[in-house]
Amino acid sequence: MQRAVILASTSRYRRELLARLRLPFDVQAPEVDETALAGETPRALAERLALEKANAVATHFPEAVVIGSDQVADLAGEALGKPGDHARATTQLQRMSGQTLVFQTAVAVVCGATGFTQRDLASVRVTFRDLSEAAIETYLRAEQPYDCAGSAKSEGLGIALLNTIESDDPTALVGLPLIRTARMLRAAGIALL
Numbered sequence: 001m002q003r004a005v006i007l008a009s010t011s012r013y014r015r016e017l018l019a020r021l022r023l024p025f026d027v028q029a030p031e032v033d034e035t036a037l038a039g040e041t042p043r044a045l046a047e048r049l050a051l052e053k054a055n056a057v058a059t060h061f062p063e064a065v066v067i068g069s070d071q072v073a074d075l076a077g078e079a080l081g082k083p084g085d086h087a088r089a090t091t092q093l094q095r096m097s098g099q100t101l102v103f104q105t106a107v108a109v110v111c112g113a114t115g116f117t118q119r120d121l122a123s124v125r126v127t128f129r130d131l132s133e134a135a136i137e138t139y140l141r142a143e144q145p146y147d148c149a150g151s152a153k154s155e156g157l158g159i160a161l162l163n164t165i166e167s168d169d170p171t172a173l174v175g176l177p178l179i180r181t182a183r184m185l186r187a188a189g190i191a192l193l
Helices: 011-020 041-059 085-095 133-143 157-159 178-187
Strands: 005-008 025-030 063-073 079-080 100-111 115-126 162-166
Touching: 005 041, 011 178, 041 063, 041 079, 041 115, 041 178, 063 085, 063 133, 063 178, 079 085, 085 133, 100 178, 115 157, 115 178, 133 157
Parallel strands: 005 025, 005 063
Antiparallel strands: 063 079, 063 100, 100 115, 115 162
16 A cells, blocks of 8 residues: 655645646645755755655654655845745846846655655756846736745746746746656655556
């Protein structure tokens, strides 16, 4: 019998992505402080939070295989998180205009009962085009991406903000690198296909 799979996330984007693998899973909210540590790089922050989220849920469900994930937008070494509101999203997009960012999307898979732990990171280089105030405002009103790292919602109208996307895992920018996730789930004993 296959172990239960739990997604340690409240993100609707991650839930929709994981559903693409067509395996049954539950969702549990991880209780994790997402504050960056002093001197922590965006990459290290994403990796630490992905593992902490998975471990937080695995503590309560030790027999399950638990997936944790986190994404941080990296603007020249500065972590840009979820803006939360229109004003902060406007500021983020103004700063990202014409810039290349790296979206660091980490995923961790753990199972307390077996001691299985794996973590990986997909880095996605994204170059934004020069954005006018009108373009930013139109985008924000249409998408309201206040729960997206760096205010970037590439699966919607946000794609019009971009010049290029470079990645080896196309779902990573949306919030869960499925190629890596599938590989780790197989390693944890979860049958796919």
